[in-house]
Amino acid sequence: MLRQFTHPLALLLWLAAGLAMVSGSVVLGLAILAVIVLNALLAFFQEEHAEHAVEALNAYLPQHAWILRDGHRTQVLARDLVPGDVLFIDEGERISADARLIDGSIEVDMSALTGESVPVERGGGDIDESQRPLDSPVLVFSGTTCVAGSAVGVVHRTGSHTELGRVAALSRQVRSTMSPLERQVRRVAWLIAAVAIAVGLLFLPLGLFAGLSLAAAFLFAIGLLVANVPEGLLPTITLALAAGARSLARLGAVVKRLSSVETLGCTAVICTDKTGTLTQNRMRVIEVVPDGASEPLISAAALCTTATAGADQLGDPTEIALLDHASAAGLSIEPSRRDNQRLRLFRFEPELMRMSTLDLVGDRKVLHTKGAPEQVLPRCTMNDEAGLQWQRRVDDMTARGLRVLAVAIRDLTAENPDMDREAAERQLTFLGLIGMLDPPRPEVADAVRQCHNAGIRVHVVTGDNGRTAAEIARQVGIRAQRVIDGAALDQMSENQLDDVLTSGDEIIFARALPEAKLRIADALHHLGVVVAMTGDGVNDAPALRRADIGVAMGRSGTDVAREAATVVITDDNFATITAGIREGRRVFANVRKFVMYIFAHAVPEVVPFVVFALAGGTVPLPLTVLQILAIDLGTETLPALALGREPAEAGLMDQPPRSTSENVITRRLLWRAWGLMGTVSAIAVMAAFFAVLLRSGWHPGDPTGPGTPLYHTYLQATTMSFAAIVACQVGTAFASRTAWASLKSVGVTTNRLVLGGIAFELIFACAVIYLPALQYVFGSAALDAWMLLLLLPMPLAVWGVDEIYRWRLRRQPAHNRHGPLHAARVTVAPVDHPAHK
Incomplete structure (x- = not known):
């Protein structure tokens, strides 16, 4: 509020009011003071907004956790967890602290921290040779979600000491800067103030020299000051930006900072996330090989699941995609019936990279296996030439950014159903491959084309793998010339990163950590490039605060990301960003129109x-x-x-x-x-x-x-x-x-x-x-x-x-x-x- 009263134009009006009071024109002085107050109140209430990125972390964390205390399994408040607690993690739960797994195996959705759409496997007892904590096969982190399996871990970090807390610390260190329009208006205001004061000082002695009385000369100086100060400029700009913000809201973009409407118009680079922004944030089966055997292949893959589909989706997104595809193919697998006919379950193990179920199919006992091709193919009965042919198909599909699953079966009707897993998963009959992808939104390609026509470059900054991101970028028309993963980015010097960002190419930054996203946003900012950075996870918050325009996803985004951003896209759609840029350009052009009208x-x-x-x-x-x-x-x-x-x-x-x-x-x-x-x-x-x-x-x-x-x-x-x-x-x-x-x-x-x-x-x-x-x-x-x-x-x-x-x-x-x-x-x-x- 104080800044509204100390703006250069406000200071000039204070001077005019003071001169009016001194010269005896009390009514005029009071009128100018009323103008100052009205301008300040209007600007204050239009621009005031709260940023609670750090406070939003409290709502994002779960409230309770199951732990082992005094030899008993008990539930405690998440804030009461301490290092050394034994933490129980089950499917569907959000993890309350950073912990090291000591037993069991789980699949964890780490998209809030890494941006990667595919769940990762974590298991107790695995060998940890990772260079980064987030890549460790035995560590799980606060704020992530267990989507499959169960495990036990030992808490080693809580609160602000967790990875989530580290991201919060990064957010605290970032300070927002004035938008281009704010800088322009302040510059114009000082220019107007200097001209008005200079004109007043120049003509005041001229009026006295011309024979005016001191009172008349003061009135003359006040008149020049008031005539040179466009009193309606600030409220007019504020209300115009507010109107632009309302237009953006109708388009699906909620602007938390009015000046961001204009800043969108001078965006030169968009750093976009992949999952949910360019894509639909839903895994889908898009390729089944071979086509001729698709029915038994799809049925086998759907039976080898533990997820539930339909309205109450729960479980691994990959398995949900398999169930949805089976339903679309007329092979609907009812989860309750599937579970009732299941004799044994060999859960997905991170080190094995495969999963198997033994199911009753009619009067037969059939083992259904799905998993990584490099793990399933060697266990199938096929000659070397066939194996090489299938491996070439796998390479072709992965080169196109697909996540590939190999599916196989084995008839165990005449075998001992109690055989161990190693014995059961041998002599498999290979059925084929299933390729899945989180498909791009259909409207994104046209939005990217508009960005290119407008001279805007689009970089993809994602925590996902480079091949998948490159394929999505290709499909939507992003002309990515290079894929730089997180490790390579970490090794780059600042000058090398600047060379990459100023090369004119569109880049895919894959496996990007929070520090990397913040570093990219900071580099572009210091290069004088107006950057819009999108994100939806906790890991995106620092970069969203640092970017000229932080764009958070409203539907799939976390509270932390939404609070850190200046613009929230309610439909999580990249095309809405393009519409926002168009609106921002229109607003700036119109600002010039009414500035000219006022001047x-x-x-x-x-x-x-x-x-x-x-x-x-x-x-x-x-x-x-x-x-x-x-x-x-x-x-x-x-x-x-x-x-x-x-x-x-x-x-x-x-x-x-x-x-x-x-x-x-x-x-x-x-x-x-x-x-x-x-x-x-x-x-x-x-x-x-x-x-x-x-x-x-x-x-x-x-x-x-x-x-x-x-x-x-x-x-x-x-x-x-x-x-x-x-x-x-x-x-x-x-x-x-x-x-x-x-x-x-x-x-x-x-x-x-x-x-x-x-x-x-x-x-x-x-x-x-x-x-x-x-x-x-x-x-x-x-x-x-x-x-x-x-x-x-x-x-x-x-x-x-x-x-x-x-x-x-x-x-x-x-x-x-x-x-x-x-x-x-x-x-x-x-x-x-x-x-x-």
Whole structure:
């Protein structure tokens, strides 16, 4: 809240209020203070949002755990776990602490920590030769879920000392920075402040030299300050961003930080997760080999499961995919009937990489086996040539990113059903291969194509394996030239990573750890590239906070990721990100439109004070300060807001990303605002003011104060100046709707909010002019009919001058016509940023 009152524009208004109080204009001072308070409150309540990434970890952890205490199995609160506790882990439970398994084997969904969609196997007693804790075959981690099996482990880390706690620590270390628009607005605000103060200081002695009293000189300085400060700029930008945020919400993107709407528009790189973002987050069988034996193959694979499918899915996603595929093929396997006909179960063992079930099939006892091809094929009865042929099929399928299962059977009707596993899983009859994949979303390919047309590169940063990620990337059109796994990334220096990121290629970073994702986001940030980083797991939180745009998945994402991000995609869809970028670009283009609209009125507001000062009092003040406030906060606001809802001009997503150093205010914008529309408006305003005075017989130097014969005429003349600015605002509103196209091409009525805003400003102006209560406040007087007729051509004059300029602009070459947004793509060279040191 304090920052809202210390913004450069707010400080300038504080100065103006102070000068007004000192000069005795208490009403004016109070009015300016009211403006400061309204601006601050509006900005505060629109931008305030809470980030609770670390606190969300508490809700993410389970509340209870089963442990061994005093020789008995008992349930305790998860927060009461201590190192040394013996922890029982069963299927379907979320693990409460980091533990080392000592007995049993389980499959663990570690996607929250690693981003890998396929469950991993962990078992007690395995040999641990891993280089990283997350790769250990005997370690399980807090916040992950057991999807199959049961095991016993010894707790060795709890709370903030766990892997989950380490990620939380990384999140705490990351601080968000100002968005490009925030930096631009602050830069513009300081520029406006410097100009306003300089103009005030320059013309204050000029007014005294011209013969003005000290009070009149102060009033003159205040007028210049207020005229140069666009009081409606901050609330207008804030409300425009809020409108953009509402539009994004309708598209499925919830923006937690208003400035992020605009930041999306200058996104140059998207670092996207794979699972659930590019893909549907659901394993599916997409290939069965050979086709001719698909029915017994599918049936055998479905019988060799422990999962349940349908509405109440539970178990290994791979097994759920097998059951769903069997059901789709008309071979529905009822889980309860399957379990009732099961004689024995040889669970999936990590070291064996296979699973078998002995089932009653009619009057026969059949062993069904599924698992990794390298484990199942050698146990099947086939010659070497057949084995080589099948191995080539396996290699072909894995090269395409498929997860391959080999399926085999053995008739044990005449055998001893109590034989051990090693004896049972021999002399198998090979049935074939099943290839599975988490398929890409159908709409992602078009979204990626739009990104490429817009000059946006797409990197895949995932905890999954490189082959799978590369195949998904190929299917959706990501032109990945390299696959870099986590180990190779860890060995890269900062300069090497910069070379990779600035090569122009799209990269797949596979097996990426939380530190790696954070490192990639940090490197792109220091290279000056606006990056959008997607993620859904706890492991993504630090990178989501560090990226310019952190995009979390709302449906499948964790609370930690959602709280750390600035944008939450409610449908977990990459295509929604592309729609957000389009909306962000539209918002920025519209920010420029209403900034130009607001700036165009600075000239007709400043010129009357300059004329007043240069005339040395022989010409009365053509416009009062309160009338300026009525313009800036009354008649100007709604049309400016309506320009913020202007539809996108054609070709918006065919432009390269806008540089963050590109100013909101450009020379072309200032020329249109000040040189064209502002100058025409100022001429019209002064002509209207003098027309009223001269028609009543006024001569330079005649008194016009209260009690003089010309006092009513003077009130009408200042009111005419006010009305002329409002009339010119109508022409400016229509001219500002387009950057280069003609008004006819975009349509006069395509933005009905602009028409409504113009109607409101005309009604408000009439109220100021004709209502006695407002006449008293703003020092206005009713206008005669001939004065109103004099106002009618002013909107056409302002719009017409700018329309001619844009017609000439369209005749220029395209690169000159569109300006910086259509310039050639800039290659970012590596820089020696602080992270290197």
